[in-house]
Amino acid sequence: MLTAGELYCMICTQMFREPCDWGGHWSVIQALSRRGIQAMEDEENGVSQENLQEAQPINLKSHLAVLDALMEAYINEVISIEGVVTAVKKFATFNASQELPYDMEDALLFWLNKVGRTLQDRRGSKKVNDPEGSDPSGWDLPTLDDILKDLSDGRVLLAVLCFYCPNHICPEGQARPLAELHETAVMCCHHN
Template structure:
C-alpha cells in the first residue's frame, strides 16, 4: 500500500511538471513562425499609441493595428494609416518630450523632424538615408519611413530618462569602477554598465550573506511565503528544486544586450535590488543555464511588475523578449530607460534599494534605541536633581533645573 502511494505521488509530480511546462509554452509563437518585421511594427505602434493617448485611453479599434482580408493577408488598419499620414500622433508625442514653447510649433511631419534634429536626433532609414516629409506623407504608406520616425521619437524619449552621466552618478552610490576602463561610451553601453553593476552588487551581497550563514538556504528569510506571482507563474520543477535548496542564485552579467537579456534574469535582479519588498529574490529563476520555461516565467514576472507598478510600461510581447531580434533593440532600450527613470528619478515609495536598507539595519543594530526604565521615580528623587543644596522647594533655581534635566518631559511641576 505504501509502495502504491509512493508511485502515485511520483506520477502526480510528473504530471504537474508536464502541466506546468505546457502552460508556460502553449501560447508562445515558435521561433520559426515569429515575424520580427511584423513584431517591430506592432511594438512601435503600441508605444506610439500609449504615449499619445495614455495606456488606458487607447481607442479600442487601435489596440490591434492589424486586420486580415478575405485572402488571409494581414494589413495595417486604415485608421492607423490615416493617423500616421496626418502626423497628429507624432506631434502629440514630440510635445511630451519637448519644452512647452517648442511644442506649440509642432504642426507637421517636417516640424517634428526639425525639432528632433535640434536635439541631435535624426530621422534616418536603415540605410542612413534621411527621412523626408514626403516619405511620411506619401500614399501608399511608406511604412519604413514611419518606423524610422517612431524610432527617433523613442530615442528622444530615452535620452530624457537616462544618460551616461545619470548612470555613472547612480552606480557611484553603490559600487566602484575604473573610469579609464569601464566608463560607458554610448547609451547602450551605459544601460549594460548599469545592469551589470547592479547584478555584481547583488552577487557580492549574496556571497557575503553566504559567508555569514553556513546554510543560507535554510535561513528564515528563505522560508517566507513567496509572493503571489511565485505560485501563479513559477514552473513546478523549479519550485521543488528551489525549496529543496539545490539551487543557488546565479547573477548574470551582460556582454551583448539583446543576446543576454532575453531570459529576464538580469532585469529582474535589477528590479529586486531596487524593490526588494515587492520582487523577492527567491521568486526569480536565477540559473546559469535557464530553460525556455524558466525564461518564460521570468519574462511574465517582469511584465506583471511593469504593468502593476510602472504604469503599464511594458509594450513588448513575450516572444519579443524571448527572441530579442536586433530590430527591437530600441524598443527594449526605452523599456530599460523607463526602469531607470522610475528607480533613480521618480523613486516612488516602493523603491527601497537593498544597500540602503542594509545601511539602515546596520545602524539600528549598532545604535539600538534604549527604552527608559519602567521603575517609578519618586518626587523626592526628582527634587534632588532639580533643586540645588540649600535652596528650599519654593526657591528652585532655573539654571540648575535646565542643567540637570535628563529628560525634560519626566519632570513634575514643583
C-alpha cells in the same frame, strides 16, 4: 494615431518640454533634426512626412525609424555618462581607472552590469545566511557586452526591476515569478 502623428507629438511634448506647435510629422522630424538626429529608413533615405502618413498599408519601416530616432533623442535628453556614474556610485564600488564608461552605450552596459552584479551579490548573501531562502531557480545574470544581443531574453530587465522595486517585482521568498519569466524567455527564444 501613428499616421496622423498624434502619438509622436504627444511624445515630443513630454520629452522636449519646449514651446512648439507640434503640428504633425513634419514638426517631429524637424525637432529631431535640430538635435542632430535623422530618422532614416535606410543608409540613404530619410523618413518623409508622406511616408509616415501612408495608411494603406502603413509604412512600418518609416515609423520604426521615427521611434528609433525618438528613443535616441530621449537618451540624449535625460542621460549623461556622468549621471550614470553618479547613480552607480550610490550602490556599487568600482575601479574608476579601469571601469569608467567612454560613451553612452558603454555607460548603459556599465550601469546594467553593476545592477545585475549587486543584485546577485545581495541574493547570494541572503542564500548563505538562510540556506532555505529564496532561490531564483538558477537565475544567473550574464555580464553584458553587446547591448542588443544581451538584452534579448529579458533577464537583465527583470534584474533592473527587481533591483529598483524589490517589494513590487520580486517579493522575498517568491522565486516562482522568476522561474516563470525564465520559462517564458526560453520558450520565446525557441520560437523566434
